[in-house]
Amino acid sequence: MNYRISERAASLTPSLTLEIDAKAKRMKAEGQDVVGFGAGEPDFDTPQHIKDAAAAALAAGFTKYTPAAGIPELRQAIADKHRRENGIEYRPEQIVVSCGGKHACYNVILATCQPGDEVLIPSPYWLSYPEMVKLAGAIPVILPTTDRTEFKVTPAQLRSAITSRTRLFILNSPSNPTGTVYTPEEIRALGDVCVERGVLIMSDEIYEHLLYDGAVHRSVASFSRAHYEHTILVHGFAKAWSMTGWRLGWSAAPEPIARAIDAIQSHSTSNPTSFAQKGGVAALTGPQDHLKIWLAEFDRRRKYAWERLNRIPGISCVNARGAFYLFPNISGTGLKSMEFCQRLLESEKVAAVPGVAFGADDYIRISYATSMANLEKGLDRIEQFCRGLVG
Numbered sequence: 001m002n003y004r005i006s007e008r009a010a011s012l013t014p015s016l017t018l019e020i021d022a023k024a025k026r027m028k029a030e031g032q033d034v035v036g037f038g039a040g041e042p043d044f045d046t047p048q049h050i051k052d053a054a055a056a057a058l059a060a061g062f063t064k065y066t067p068a069a070g071i072p073e074l075r076q077a078i079a080d081k082h083r084r085e086n087g088i089e090y091r092p093e094q095i096v097v098s099c100g101g102k103h104a105c106y107n108v109i110l111a112t113c114q115p116g117d118e119v120l121i122p123s124p125y126w127l128s129y130p131e132m133v134k135l136a137g138a139i140p141v142i143l144p145t146t147d148r149t150e151f152k153v154t155p156a157q158l159r160s161a162i163t164s165r166t167r168l169f170i171l172n173s174p175s176n177p178t179g180t181v182y183t184p185e186e187i188r189a190l191g192d193v194c195v196e197r198g199v200l201i202m203s204d205e206i207y208e209h210l211l212y213d214g215a216v217h218r219s220v221a222s223f224s225r226a227h228y229e230h231t232i233l234v235h236g237f238a239k240a241w242s243m244t245g246w247r248l249g250w251s252a253a254p255e256p257i258a259r260a261i262d263a264i265q266s267h268s269t270s271n272p273t274s275f276a277q278k279g280g281v282a283a284l285t286g287p288q289d290h291l292k293i294w295l296a297e298f299d300r301r302r303k304y305a306w307e308r309l310n311r312i313p314g315i316s317c318v319n320a321r322g323a324f325y326l327f328p329n330i331s332g333t334g335l336k337s338m339e340f341c342q343r344l345l346e347s348e349k350v351a352a353v354p355g356v357a358f359g360a361d362d363y364i365r366i367s368y369a370t371s372m373a374n375l376e377k378g379l380d381r382i383e384q385f386c387r388g389l390v391g
C-alpha cells in the first residue's frame with residue numbers, strides 16, 4: 001500500500017525534542033539516574049479548590065456538550081480577568097475557550113491566515129508557531145534575535161520585514177524558550193509598527209503572571225483603541241494555575257475574528273471539556289495565593305541556576321525575567337545544540353532541549369520547573385561535561 005501523506009502533514013518538521021525526550025525516558029525506565037531539565041510545565045500540582053470545582057461539576061452531572069466557545073460563566077470570568085488585570089474591555093462574545101492555549105493559537109492562525117500570507121515570528125520561538133503557520137498554508141518569516149539584545153526584536157527590524165503579504169506578527173512575552181520580557185515601552189513600539197502597517201498581532205500572554213526582578217507585563221491590546229483592534233490575545237490555564245493536562249486556554253479577539261474562531265472550533269473539537277471549564281471558573285474567580293509561593297520558589301531556582309551557568313566554562317547566559325526557562329549560549333563549547341544535548345544525555349545523564357528546536361542552534365533550553373536538589377545535581381553534571389570540552 002502506498003500511503004500518500006498530505007502535503008500539509010508532510011511539510012511539518014518532526015519534533016527534534018521528542019527524540020531526546022524519548023531517549024531520556026528510556027534511560028530512566030532502565031533505572032538510570034537521569035536529571036530532566038526538559039519540562040515545559042510547572043512541577044506544582046493544580047491548586048485544590050480548582051480540582052474540587054471540577055470534581056463537584058462531574059459529581060453533579062455536568063458532563064454534556066457545552067456551547068462550542070465555552071460556558072457563558074467562564075467567558076464572563078475571562079472578560080472580567082482582562083478588565084481587572086489588564087485594563088482591557090472584552091465582551092464575553094469576544095472570548096473563545098479552547099482545548100489549551102496551543103489550540104487557541106492554532107485557531108487564531110487558521111482564522112486569520114490564507115495560503116501565501118506571511119507570518120512574522122521572532123526567533124528563538126515556541127516551536128509550534130511555524131508549524132501551525134505551515135498547516136494553514138501560510139509562510140513563516142523568521143526574525144532572528146540573539147542574546148546580545150536579550151532576544152528582543154526591534155521596531156526597525158519588524159518594520160523592515162513587513163511586506164504587502166504580511167498578515168500576522170506573533171508576540172510572546174514573557175517568552176518560551178528565552179524567558180525574555182519586553183518592557184511596556186517596547187511592546188507599545190512594536191504594536192505601533194503593526195498598527196501603522198495594518199498587521200494583526202497574535203499576542204501569546206500565557207506566562208503573564210510568571211515575572212521576576214520587578215519585570216512588568218503589559219498587554220499590547222491595552223495601549224489604544226487601534227492596538228486593541230489589531231490584537232488577538234491568547235492565554236491559558238496551563239502555566240499560572242498548573243493545569244497543563246486539563247487542556248484549557250482561550251483567545252480574546254475583535255468580534256468578527258472571534259466568530260470565525262468559534263466556527264472553526266465548532267467543526268473540529270466542539271467545546272473544551274465541560275467539567276474542566278468549571279475548574280477554569282474556579283481558577284479565575286478563586287484565591288490566587290498559590291502564585292506567590294510558586295513565584296518565590298521559581299525565583300530562587302532561577303537565580304541559582306543563572307549564577308551557576310555563568311560560572312561554567314564555555315557557557316554564558318543572559319538573565320530571564322519571566323516564565324521558567326533559561327536559554328544559555330553554548331557556542332563557547334564548540335558544539336551545536338543537538339550534539340551538545342545528545343552527548344550531555346549520554347555521558348552525564350542530563351536531559352536539556354537543543355536550541356535548534358526553537359530556531360537557535362547556539363543555545364539550549366533549561367527548565368527550572370524542577371526541584372532545587374535536581375538543579376544542583378544537573379548543574380554539577382553540566383559543569384563537569386563542559387570542563388571536559390573546554391578544559
Ligand SMILES: *Cc1c(COP(=O)(O)O)cnc(C)c1O
Pocket residue numbers: 040099100101102103126172175176204206236237238239244247248249
Ligand atoms: C505552554 C504554552 C502554551 C499553551 O499550552 P497549553 O498547554 O496548550 O495551554 C502556549 N504558548 C506557549 C509559548 C507555551 O509555552
